Amino acid sequence: MTGTDGDDQRSGGGGHTRTDDGEFRRDRNYLTTRITADGRDGYPVEPGRYRLIIARACPWANRAAIVRRLMGLEDVLPMGIAGPVHDERSWSFHLDPDGRDPVLGIERLQEAYFRREPGYPRGITVPAVVDVPTGEVVTNDFARITLDLGSQWSAHQRDGAPDLYPERWRDEIDEVAEEVYRDVNNGVYQCGFAGGQHAYDTAYRRLWERLDRLEERLAGRRYLVGDTITEADVRLFPTLVRFDAVYHGHFKCNRQKLTELPALWAYARDLFQTPGFGDTIDFDQIKAHYYVVHRDINPTGIVPRGPDTGNWLSPHGREALGGRPFGDGTPPGPPPTSERVPSPR
Numbered sequence: 542m543t544g545t546d547g548d549d550q551r552s553g554g555g556g557h558t559r560t561d562d563g564e565f566r567r568d569r570n571y572l573t574t575r576i577t578a579d580g581r582d583g584y585p586v587e588p589g590r591y592r593l594i595i596a597r598a599c600p601w602a603n604r605a606a607i608v609r610r611l612m613g614l615e616d617v618l619p620m621g622i623a624g625p626v627h628d629e630r631s632w633s634f635h636l637d638p639d640g641r642d643p644v645l646g647i648e649r650l651q652e653a654y655f656r657r658e659p660g661y662p663r664g665i666t667v668p669a670v671v672d673v674p675t676g677e678v679v680t681n682d683f684a685r686i687t688l689d690l691g692s693q694w695s696a697h698q699r700d701g702a703p704d705l706y707p708e709r710w711r712d713e714i715d716e717v718a719e720e721v722y723r724d725v726n727n728g729v730y731q732c733g734f735a736g737g738q739h740a741y742d743t744a745y746r747r748l749w750e751r752l753d754r755l756e757e758r759l760a761g762r763r764y765l766v767g768d769t770i771t772e773a774d775v776r777l778f779p780t781l782v783r784f785d786a787v788y789h790g791h792f793k794c795n796r797q798k799l800t801e802l803p804a805l806w807a808y809a810r811d812l813f814q815t816p817g818f819g820d821t822i823d824f825d826q827i828k829a830h831y832y833v834v835h836r837d838i839n840p841t842g843i844v845p846r847g848p849d850t851g852n853w854l855s856p857h858g859r860e861a862l863g864g865r866p867f868g869d870g871t872p873p874g875p876p877p878t879s880e881r882v883p884s885p886r
């Protein structure tokens with residue numbers, strides 16, 4: 542298999558593989574250069590110098606888009622949005638005028654990877670942060686990108702930006718985030734791209750054991766760790782929000798729908814309705830990506846019309862659990878007009 546999110550055979554250059562018994566193995570090798578306040582890797586934090594490239598479809602990129610919103614970095618770190626559909630060379634800017642990113646002037650994200658490393662052999666993945674003056678990708682390390690937006694960029698964050706990685710909760714956040722990564726974020730891909738019954742059964746069992754535990758954990762508390770939104774919630778939400786639209790059917794994660802898990806469904810709605818989360822979600826782009834690009838598991842490329850998504854805006858009742866979403870901070874204002882997403886329907 543090629544293609545870095547386990548995508549189709551056409552997505553070229555991706556580093557994911559399957560083991561002999563059909564288990565999906567994600568390539569976790571990244572461009573790990575960091576953009577830091579002290580510029581130790583040669584890339585100092587600087588307003589307007591970098592461009593965050595995402596795709597609305599991608600859950601890994603979604604995390605970076607959420608944290609950028611929560612931190613109020615929209616003007617400081619502008620964002621380019623690749624369209625939902627790939628060709629064999631992965632992401633392209635097919636939604637932009639002339640099919641080019643208006644700042645980088647490129648048609649494909651691959652060009653920025655090749656500027657960094659000619660013939661870059663691994664997946665052309667989002668999220669990616671590009672250095673605008675050189676046009677090179679600096680990093681595609683999704684977990685490090687969000688942590689650095691929350692810490693290294695502090696001089697440019699909005700007033701009232703929350704602390705998503707509070708010192709006293711770090712061990713617990715790391716532990717929960719690792720379990721969520723293994724069993725849920727990546728677990729759904731392991732179900733969807735399993736190459737054999739046993740590999741699928743194993744991934745499915747692990748996914749549902751973890752979701753059952755998360756359901757219990759969230760029945761009595763508003764957020765995963767502490768009483769505020771943290772990095773752990775930012776990790777879980779993008780998978781939950783895609784669950785019924787994509788993972789339940791397309792990836793065969795179908796013991797139940799998210800809407801049938803009372804605590805997780807209310808928790809996901811609570812976050813969806815929190816500024817910075819739901820306003821990054823475009824259900825049509827999400828569905829267009831998975832169902833069209835993954836021809837190996839959906840050969841017709843037909844995109845399902847459902848499910849209805851208007852219910853994401855229904856009352857969730859989670860305020861009764863207490864919690865202070867932004868801690869001592871405040872919610873972000875609305876997104877810039879150019880980044881507005883359609884309302885769920």
Ligand SMILES: N[C@@H](CCC(=O)N[C@@H](CS)C(=O)NCC(=O)O)C(=O)O
Binds near residue numbers: 548553568602667
């Ligand atoms: N590679 C990162 C996550 C980024 C990722 O896989 N993104 C997918 C989209 S959801 C991608 O860009 N795939 C491009 C491709 O397969 O060509 C990881 O495995 O932790």
